[in-house]
Amino acid sequence: MILNTKNLRVGYGKKTVVADINIEAMKGQFICLLGPNGSGKSTILKTIVHMLAPLGGGVYLNGQNISSLSNLEIAKTTAVVLTESISPGLMTAYDIVMLGRHPYTGFTGKPTVEDTQKALDALKMVHADNIALRYFGELSDGEKQKTMLARALAQEPQLIVLDEPTSHLDARHRIEVMLILRQLTQKKKVTVIASLHDIDLVMKACDIAILVKDENILAYGAPEDVLDEKSMARLYDMDKAVFSSYLGGVELRSNGYGNVFVVAGAGSGARLYRALVKHGFGIITGVLPENDIDFHIARAVGATVVSDKPYADISPDAYAQAQSLMSNVKFVIDAGFPIAFSNRQNIDLLRYASEKGKSIYTLRDPDEAAKIYGDDAGRFVYCQNLRQFLDVLLKAENLIE
Amino acid sequence: MAKEIVASETNATIGFLKRRWKRFALVMTLFAIGVFVFLVLNIALGSVNIPLSDTVKSIFGGHSSQSTFDSIIWQIRLPRAFGALLSGAALAVAGLLLQVFFRNPIVDPFILGVSSGATFMVAIAMLGTYLLGATVVSSLTLSMASFLGAVLVMLVALAVAVRVRDIITLLVIGLMTGYVVSALSSFLIAFAQSENIHRFVIWTMGSFSGFRWDHVQWLTIAGIPLMAGSYLMSKQLNAFLLGENYARSMGVNVKIFRYLIIFLSCTLTAIVTAFAGPVAFIGLAVPHLARLSLGTSDSRVLIPASILGGAMLTSLCDLLARMLFAPVELPVSATTAIFGAPMVIFFLIRRKTTI
Incomplete structure (x- = not known):
């Protein structure tokens, strides 16, 4: 010693x-x-x-x-x-x-x-x-x-x-x-x-x-x-920011009400969540398995997260919860998540939103979207990068209000 | 390859250190030559100009062509020249010590109020005694009064030094003491007679005229050990460049160091002031000249360089004070500032880094 x-x-x-x-x-x-x-x-x-x-x-x-x-x-x-x-x-x-x-x-x-x-x-x-x-x-x-x-x-x-x-x-x-x-x-x-x-x-x-x-x-x-999260919140009296021990860093917390639904997964949502929080949007996201990096980031930034057990299909309960939360939001976003067997229902979720008349904003390439969503893809709003995406979103929000 | 690069960096550093020592040696040699030249000029030049050959002969114990030359040299010029030389060295060292101690480039030896203390006591001696009926005040009385005043102020500074946490407080208290004591002096001036005031004002501007061998003796006996003592502090002074907290963390006993610095600088200043009055500017400018011409703040070379630089600049300034408007002699503080300040400005402007 x-x-x-x-x-x-x-x-x-x-x-x-x-x-x-x-x-x-x-x-x-x-x-x-x-x-x-x-x-x-x-x-x-x-x-x-x-x-x-x-x-x-x-x-x-x-x-x-x-x-x-x-x-x-x-x-x-x-x-x-x-x-x-x-x-x-x-x-x-x-x-x-x-x-x-x-x-x-x-x-x-x-x-x-x-x-x-x-x-x-x-x-x-x-x-x-x-x-x-x-x-x-x-x-x-x-x-x-x-x-x-x-x-x-x-x-x-x-x-x-x-x-x-x-x-x-x-x-x-x-x-x-x-x-x-x-x-x-x-x-x-x-x-x-x-x-x-x-x-x-x-x-x-x-x-x-x-x-x-x-x-x-x-x-x-x-x-x-x-x-x-707890000890850091207590140490620094933080309520606008959260320390995530999984991510090893501090995330700024969203203070907006849930007006955006993000369908993400496998890290596709990470930058998107932070950008949305930075511009004052309130996020709802799902359906994410509980071992997904997006799950931890979404929680850290204070999003409402619809989650499910990892390594399994999305359960009917989680799917129904996502559907009902989606009905009240202004924007639905397709983060461009990679598609695998266990999250294929998230595609259905986006199709459902499209049928309900929601505008869907996506970061995917239009050709790729056409392959995945078929005819629905024609009604999507396409953005090439995050900056453009945010501009479109902010403009749309002003029009609505 | 990485190893080669590292080796070359090491060699570069060692090469730099060698070149730097050469520069130190060169600057010190130039200063030493300057001291010698101005010393000789101070002896040779004056109201009576003495040929150089006679000057040299007389200094080295021989006899010059006229016996009056011998007595001028030995009784007037030599003590005065040595007085200026030693005083300059002492003031430069005192200034350097306090500049490092307070980590402040505009500090001079009088910052703690030493000159105000000396001035006040001299004011009592010159102006106050008149009120008591005395007519003439001897130069010995003035010297003793001046020294006493300076030491009293130093004791105040020492008493304060233990109690304050940080050094800047000490600096401000020193300044305030100076103001209070100066104010007391002005009371005396208000009540004094005008011819006494003239003498007093001239005293406050410093002069080496009337320097006698016994003055030189005192300066030597007290000044040289104090300067040597200051040199022995250079290791601690260097640690102090990083501030008091770092100095403490490197093993310096800060309390003792505070005492020693105040004691050394104030006593050096006090003995000079006792014989020459408050000679301004030398203690402020010479450390800068030494620092800037050496290119270092390392006290181990800065103290010897300040001693030489102080001796050189003060000899030059006294020469100018005597010669410029001869037979009228200027106060030495006038020439120190007029010739010292532009030099400091010149060196500072050539420098890119802060001092």
Whole structure:
């Protein structure tokens, strides 16, 4: 165990921010703190690196109480990457990384050949050796963050504590930083404790997730166990968005009433659902087997889903339910799902809608539609891409209203 | 192939570091030559111009062609030249320490109110004693008053330094102390006699005239150890470039560091101010000149370069102050600003990155 806390209470002065914190960080673990802004993640991180004194309980570094250690002793085991932006003047990225050797250099701070090598290695490890000679002030946010990460590595720590290391970064650097941290924990067996906001990346990269909210630790455990729709909704008070543990990401929830019926399946509905939600449509969809990717996405975006058991024909009950829901909608959409034996009744569903006089919008090729639907295909509205499709739909909606 | 690329990046870095050391050596050599040249000029030039051969002879213990030359050189010009040189070095180091400490490029050695403290005590000595009936105030009294005032303000800063969480608060408190103390000085001015005010105003603009060997002695005894002490702080100063929190995380004892920086910079400033008055601009400009000509913020080279640069620029400015409108002598703060500021602007504009 590298670091643990016992009944730790953190805060400023007399004000407790979070209490009852019991973290056990093992060698090589990637631990992340999730929680809304102001929930106390930073306060916890500052306390475990001894930048803030604990209000109660204790922080133990390799079994020793951190209060009994000097700054230098802590520096040799723990490195930090903070949120505060720095302006070090005329220092190259290499110079900054070399500062990480501070706990090991002599009285004058003159680096040895070994120090130089370690600084260069650290730069290489974060793929930043190409920016080594540029002044820190001239680097992009992503390059700066990689430099600060390399500086932390040059400190040869057993534990790296990072406060929101992916904020302000573009998608590429965000993922790159996470991969570097992942690699550090696996290859170098460094323990990483970080506060993060990217729920999807936490799910995919971390070993332990700690959920922090309202002065409490809501949950502590493997992200696979801890992160689900309920815990995320509670953590972030989300009602307009949903975290789906199957999809490993957040979906925006529809807030419209059900005015569109989508017949989909096998992923054909995924982009369509999101596009419809984005433009304020309320979705009804079906009939989907419960192992279909579209089933999970539709549920996550808050659609009304008509579903059925997987690996079987669509049951008469489900079919009837779909028919009745369909009767009240303005638009029926054929998502262009691939047709197989088990979902052949969805074709009948669309034919039924067409006979009832509903306009059917489809993303299929007209020739393909003619083969599938026969004469009914002549009454369908065809769209080549999603953009065009939405334009048509939005225009039609305005006409109706 | 990947390995070759990595190797070439490493070599590039090492090559860069070597070239950089050459640049450091070159800049320092130029500064050192500058110091020597202006020192000699300061000794040779003046109301009586002394031939260079006589100057050199006299400095190295021989006798020049006229005995008056010897006494001018040894009793007037040499102490003054060394005074300017040492004061410049001390102010530059003090400015650098505080610029790093506050992570602020517009900080100068007087930011914590040291000069206001000195000025206030000198105002009491010059203007206040008149109210008590004294007529002439000795230069020793003025020096002691100035030093006392500066140290009192430093003690305030040290007392505050423990209590505040972040350094910017300390900076603002220092500024406010300065304003309050300056306001007290203006009370005294309001009640003073006009001829005393003239003397006082001239004092507040700084001058190296009347520098004696015992002044130089004091500057050497106190200044050189303090500058050496500052150099020994350069490792911690470098860590401080990333801010106090990072410095702490790398093992710096921040509390002791705060004390030491305030003590070193304020004492350096206090001894200079005691003998030369508040000499403006050197402590602000020289660290920038050194940083920009070296191309680094690394204190391990910046402190020696600031010492040389401060000595050089102050020698030049004192030379100009004496010579430009001779026999009228300008206050040295006038020449430091007029010649220092354009230099800083020139270097800054040539630079792309922030300092």
